[in-house]
Amino acid sequence: MNQKQIEVLLTVVGESDVLNFILDQEKPDEYVVNLNSDTSQSELKKVFSKLLELIIENDVKLVLKIAEGYSKVLYMDVCTVYIDDLNREISSVAESVRKDVS
Amino acid sequence: MKIDLHCHTKKVKKGDNEKRNVSLEVFKQKISDADVKIVAITNHNLFDLEQYNIYSEAVSDYCKLWPGIEIDIQEENSSRYHLIVIANPENAEEFSSITKELFDGQDLDTYTLNCKEVYEKLNACDVIYIPHYHKKPGISESDLIKLKTVVNDDSRIFYEPSDHRSLGVFANYNYSVMIGSDVQDWSKYEKSTFADLRLPVETFSQFCMMSKRDNVVINTLLNKKVSYQMIASPHSSVKLNLKIYEDVNIIFGQKGTGKSEILNSLYTSMLAKGKSCEKYIGTEKDYEFKKVLKNTDMEANLSLLGLEDCANDFKAISMWTDTNPTQFSNYINWYETKDNNRNKRRMKITEASKLIENKPKQYDVHEKDKKTIKQILKHFSDIDISMYLNAEKYEQLLLLFKELTDKVFEEFKNDVISKCSCELTNYSIENIKNIADKNSNTISKPSSTGFGEFALKRVKLCKIIKNIINAFLVGSFNEREYIGELEEKGKIYINKRYRMLCDESRTEEFSKGIQKLKQIKKQLYLVLNHIYRDGLNDCLSELKTMIDEESVENLKPFLGLSKQVVTEDGQEYSPSNGEKGILLLQNILNKEADAYFLDEPELGMGNSYIDQNIRPIISGLAKRRKVVVIATHNANIAVRTLPYMTIFREHKNGIYTTYVGNPFNDILQNIDDENDYRSWTTESLHTLEGGEEAFYERKNIYESKTD
Numbered sequence: 075m076n077q078k079q080i081e082v083l084l085t086v087v088g089e090s091d092v093l094n095f096i097l098d099q100e101k102p103d104e105y106v107v108n109l110n111s112d113t114s115q116s117e118l119k120k121v122f123s124k125l126l127e128l129i130i131e132n133d134v135k136l137v138l139k140i141a142e143g144y145s146k147v148l149y150m151d152v153c154t155v156y157i158d159d160l161n162r163e164i165s166s167v168a169e170s171v172r173k174d175v176s
Numbered sequence: 177m178k179i180d181l182h183c184h185t186k187k188v189k190k191g192d193n194e195k196r197n198v199s200l201e202v203f204k205q206k207i208s209d210a211d212v213k214i215v216a217i218t219n220h221n222l223f224d225l226e227q228y229n230i231y232s233e234a235v236s237d238y239c240k241l242w243p244g245i246e247i248d249i250q251e252e253n254s255s256r257y258h259l260i261v262i263a264n265p266e267n268a269e270e271f272s273s274i275t276k277e278l279f280d281g282q283d284l285d286t287y288t289l290n291c292k293e294v295y296e297k298l299n300a301c302d303v304i305y306i307p308h309y310h311k312k313p314g315i316s317e318s319d320l321i322k323l324k325t326v327v328n329d330d331s332r333i334f335y336e337p338s339d340h341r342s343l344g345v346f347a348n349y350n351y352s353v354m355i356g357s358d359v360q361d362w363s364k365y366e367k368s369t370f371a372d373l374r375l376p377v378e379t380f381s382q383f384c385m386m387s388k389r390d391n392v393v394i395n396t397l398l399n400k401k402v403s404y405q406m407i408a409s410p411h412s413s414v415k416l417n418l419k420i421y422e423d424v425n426i427i428f429g430q431k432g433t434g435k436s437e438i439l440n441s442l443y444t445s446m447l448a449k450g451k452s453c454e455k456y457i458g459t460e461k462d463y464e465f466k467k468v469l470k471n472t473d474m475e476a477n478l479s480l481l482g483l484e485d486c487a488n489d490f491k492a493i494s495m496w497t498d499t500n501p502t503q504f505s506n507y508i509n510w511y512e513t514k515d516n517n518r519n520k521r522r523m524k525i526t527e528a529s530k531l532i533e534n535k536p537k538q539y540d541v542h543e544k545d546k547k548t549i550k551q552i553l554k555h556f557s558d559i560d561i562s563m564y565l566n567a568e569k570y571e572q573l574l575l576l577f578k579e580l581t582d583k584v585f586e587e588f589k590n591d592v593i594s595k596c597s598c599e600l601t602n603y604s605i606e607n608i609k610n611i612a613d614k615n616s617n618t619i620s621k622p623s624s625t626g627f628g629e630f631a632l633k634r635v636k637l638c639k640i641i642k643n644i645i646n647a648f649l650v651g652s653f654n655e656r657e658y659i660g661e662l663e664e665k666g667k668i669y670i671n672k673r674y675r676m677l678c679d680e681s682r683t684e685e686f687s688k689g690i691q692k693l694k695q696i697k698k699q700l701y702l703v704l705n706h707i708y709r710d711g712l713n714d715c716l717s718e719l720k721t722m723i724d725e726e727s728v729e730n731l732k733p734f735l736g737l738s739k740q741v742v743t744e745d746g747q748e749y750s751p752s753n754g755e756k757g758i759l760l761l762q763n764i765l766n767k768e769a770d771a772y773f774l775d776e777p778e779l780g781m782g783n784s785y786i787d788q789n790i791r792p793i794i795s796g797l798a799k800r801r802k803v804v805v806i807a808t809h810n811a812n813i814a815v816r817t818l819p820y821m822t823i824f825r826e827h828k829n830g831i832y833t834t835y836v837g838n839p840f841n842d843i844l845q846n847i848d849d850e851n852d853y854r855s856w857t858t859e860s861l862h863t864l865e866g867g868e869e870a871f872y873e874r875k876n877i878y879e880s881k882t883d
Contacts, residue, residue: 127708
């Protein structure tokens with residue numbers, strides 16, 4: 075099984091705090107979640123769909139990176155917990171998903 | 177009834193085969209094997225009374241022997257021919273003494289007589305005469321005239337041709353033909369071709385009377401078969417009282433005289449008598465064949481292809497909803513309020529994550545097995561096991577079954593505990609969080625990001641869709657049913673094909689519109705492609721709408737049902753119009769029934785086929801005492817089957833008349849006027865052969881062919 079580390083960048087775009095999931099190297103800005111907007115849920119859904127596709131073939135681990143100069147502690151702490159929880163859930167379901175899809 | 181009026185039991189002349197000699201035991205066995213009911217012993221220039229009496233007695237239970245002799249006849253300025261003379265068995269002794277007088281002391285290899293001498297000596301014994309006719313050494317036409325003049329009673333003269341055909345006595349057109357075994361080798365006797373009497377005579381006198389077309393004798397013989405008085409209606413206001421036999425019954429006449437109506441009303445009447453009937457209508461063969469190929473009698477049985485109906489899968493699709501990720505703002509809210517209450521901070525359970533609610537691996541298997549065990553238990557008690565097993569084995573079986581039941585239940589119980597404990601845990605954690613939040617002015621940490629549930633739901637949908645799609649990839653199931661046989665094509669079958677919707681499917685295979693079904697199938701593939709994509713919900717919503725609109729609840733609507741005509745090797749074949757008639761007719765005649773009604777079966781078929789294939793089947797049914805009623809314009813069917821009943825319909829000067837009769841007495845009588853009768857031969861020739869002149873002209877043309 076391929077080991078795949080995926081960088082998740084916490085940064086600011088414009089005036090919004092965003093989490094950028096680099097799920098596709100060819101499209102580095104495709105999977106961005108605006109943490110300040112109502113659209114975050116649907117954006118997260120898009121991320122989940124892609125993650126699901128990836129975990130079928132790979133052992134995925136998300137790694138949170140904080141953009142240089144980013145200083146909001148609240149978001150740094152929350153995102154750390156969030157990414158940890160997400161990694162845990164990915165591990166819990168990965169085997170089951172691969173088995174069901176094969 | 178088979179008869180053999182040319183049978184040898186002795187080698188007499190030098191040219192005779194040795195194997196013509198037959199012992200009593202062999203004679204008895206061979207006559208029995210051949211199932212011949214009348215045999216005339218006709219040795220060359222010799223009648224052995226002693227042998228005749230012994231052999232007669234030996235076979236008397238199953239065969240009658242008639243005394244006879246085969247004589248060499250030589251007329252002046254003519255070539256020699258063979259003449260068989262057969263006497264009434266009551267005059268066997270007298271016949272013996274006269275033949276002794278004629279032949280004793282003569283060279284049997286060369287001795288000849290003329291027909292006048294034979295007649296003068298032997299006619300008093302009540303005899304019939306059978307010259308070789310177109311069979312060597314055969315009688316010439318001039319000698320035949322001489323013989324007829326001398327005998328002066330055509331009913332006593334028969335003709336023995338050389339061709340082996342299945343014959344009826346008193347065939348039409350003034351030739352009473354008779355064929356005998358002329359046995360050369362008794363070891364092959366039963367393979368000979370014998371004449372077949374349509375009416376079962378018992379005595380020589382009866383045979384002669386039948387030849388003379390004696391009505392009383394003929395009716396007596398006809399009435400040996402069961403008949404039915406039936407009402408037929410060529411028109412709603414007309415009722416005809418007709419006698420229908422358990423044999424061949426023919427209806428013929430010009431077009432428009434109500435033959436089909438008579439046939440249909442007889443069919444209805446026969447059904448009303450509680451008889452099973454089959455019907456074939458020549459003009460409807462195209463329509464009937466289309467009916468044979470309709471799939472309305474086929475059931476959409478998915479198990480034939482080894483498939484489940486996937487009803488649960490379709491239901492699951494209808495009820496499937498997507499799961500949304502936990503709002504990120506829920507995490508923010510938690511983090512912002514987590515320090516609002518110190519006691520709450522200490523309740524670490526409020527920060528617990530949800531357990532992934534996934535069924536144990538074998539949950540479905542154990543659940544299914546538990547259901548199966550329950551069903552077995554239910555049926556188990558219906559059997560009296562002690563009828564099949566002794567007490568010890570019964571006890572062992574019960575113990576093993578109990579062990580199996582306990583283990584299955586135990587496994588399933590563990591699965592249920594595992595699953596339910598997970599559900600209960602998650603439920604409990606949520607409730608604790610809610611209560612804690614209410615009482616602490618805080619928001620608990622979200623139990624999950626929502627990814628686990630999201631992933632499992634999507635994967636479940638993927639499995640469901642794949643399960644349905646895989647069903648479309650299953651090959652077809654075919655069932656063949658023999659329908660008949662065609663020349664040069666061999667056996668023909670109706671192939672029932674069950675196959676899932678595919679590119680080659682045709683509209684008529686499905687009860688629902690094929691385009692809609694194809695759209696649903698296409699949409700299934702689209703949903704599968706979008707399982708891991710953003711547009712899944714739109715695709716799925718469209719699929720749900722399609723399924724709902726077409727009321728598709730399982731895979732059955734996608735199972736195509738069709739029938740094809742195929743040859744033995746499975747190749748699809750399109751029979752011609754005539755071939756459809758042949759197959760339909762064969763199919764009907766091969767079915768077991770009490771009565772068969774055929775309306776113009778000859779339509780679309782060649783005469784040769786009718787005579788060689790259809791007529792023998794009809795005759796076979798008659799021998800089995802089936803009622804066969806045929807409305808026809810075909811001479812081979814109407815004449816050569818020698819029907820027990822002929823119904824002739826005529827329309828003249830605006831009046832319809834019905835005549836009934838048979839070929840045996842050559843009479844067709846008006847059912848409403850006993851003084852009005854016609855010749856069966858004349859009417860048959862006129863209606864079926866285009867008239868006597870046309871018939872004999874054809875005969876002469878055929879006979880002018882040089883051998």
